[in-house]
Amino acid sequence: MYERKDLLPPLTSSSSPQRRGIEMADRRRRPSPLFTFILCFSLWFTPGQTVDSFFGMFLQQCIEECPAKYFTSTYGVPCTDSCDKRGSDYYWCHSSSGWDYCSPGVNIDYFGSTCRNDHPCGNYGEKSKMCYLDRGGWSRCSQVEPKAMIQNTINLQECKTHCKYYDSGDYFWCNTYDNWDYCSPLPDITYRDVKCRAGHKCGTYGEAYSWCYTSFNDDWDYCGVIHPGECAYSQSFRRKRQPDFPNVICTTEGDNNNRRVTTFTEEGQSSIMANINNRMRNEALNLINQWDNQRLSEQARSNLISSDHLRIDNQGLINRNNQRCYNLQIQINKARGSSESTTVSQVICPLDTPADYIRTAFRRSLERQARVIVEVNDGPSTSPNNNNNNRKCCKRRKI
Template identity: 45%
Template sequence: MEHLHTFLILLFLFCSPWLSAGTTFLTHLGTQCEEDCKPDGGEYKCKTIDEDGRSQALYCSPQENMDYLGRQCRADSTCGKHGEDFYWCRINVFTWGYCGLVKDDEKITETGEVTHISPRHRNKRQVPFASVRDQNNRVTNFFEEPANILDGRQWRDDALGLINQWNNGYLRTRATSNLIRSNDLRIDLQGSFPRNNRRYYNLQIQRNRRRSPRESTTISQIIVADGVSEDNIRRAFQESLDRQARVRVEVS
């Protein structure tokens, strides 16, 4: 009986969602994990609490400078925001992944890196530059966001040719390059991520050339919610190209 009691205590200690002593994991949105970063269906995730007090599972990194799939970040691309509103790092020339910071507790306290990010609240403070209402009374909103977007005027005709070929059959959950391609440009799906119980897709039009450090090859970038129509995705690509900014598309 005593052995059984000891076994149950050990089982509780190993299975409880306690954090490793002295280590804090952050999600790809910058929120603090309430438990260790653990594998979940081939991806690393942890439970976190948003500003509304709700628990949700978000991407995280099992080790410092590793992405949410357990891939090592490039030496010249450590895990950080790099101008985005989420944490990411580059894995190789053509691939990037979401990541989360892994810090010693003392370092977290000193630098104040633990924050709570509520995308739903942030979106309320933004005003869309365009809104479209469809026959089912759904409203699609277009938001402009700053990003490192290359001036794409010299490739505009080529880019519009790719955009006109777009259909939503190209959407998938995994990052995929060369969805649509010409001699000079290509459309890449950089990946997808969950936000507010909806999946979002990160789509980019890129130049077909090797990217040197700190150089952008992106001439259009859109973040689109699942359920956005093909016409509105094509419009978002063109708006991003013309505005030289990232465009986020929401459906309500």
């Protein structure tokens, strides 16, 4: 598995579209632009539709099990394959440090038993993670991080790591479960950070790879599709005088017929954000990839993570809609002048927001040049009760 890309052959998007021996079909015979539905249904609001009726439709049609990133118990490193029993009576996976025990779900031990809510999976002064079980006694467990979005490469492989910018080659890439490949850091952007043209989303269009037109002269390039995990994009833009509908919606179902809906909504004008070039934006995307919640505390603190020109600050806690929230900002490392903004991304989110949700909110704020508000609402599930759960919303894995 490659960790550096110095020997990576560049792709081209010339008028002779060939790639690794595969000839691309004549672009003039491409199908006409289509809307690409993110799930099996349209997430666009229809005339006269309310937020409540939209949520009602959305919550009935989701994937069955929440995708997640699994970590090992002893080493605390990511699993390189699935967390499963494989014929044993416990769950385990392979990792860069060798095989190890793992938890198949959030707050579940490596045998599949549930941890108590008041003693969830944690270190408790030990090197390995432990939890106290509902049935009594301590047991091994490991971190399970939900995936807000699933990034695919241009060759339709799932990214195992974050989609990272490689400065020397001026492209984005990620490790896959087999090797590595090119990817897109944001929806409808090529692997070389060029926007897909309006009305032509990143997709396969009958090919064995994903691509999009980048101009109305039919220039094209490769891109990676970003699929919904626990979250899905609700709409791509907001019309004039349209209410502030959420742009991203994340839905999970618990084990006691409870449902949690997390919404990401843009707020404010782009004037509150600093203008940055593509190179600094790509530096910000790499900085966001490094984010984890271990650096958070209830006290304001600067330089939680930093890079050459940027840093992430915790501006302290604020109260919003009866929720205590972090005020997190990506700042340019320079003194702020009069009437000048040094903020390039801002997220306001509740204290228990998962790390991948915060990364998603940072990326959305960076992309849209607006503050992103993350709000959480808990309530009873409205999903139909059937045997195979095919129409249930994203459900935490429970053994």
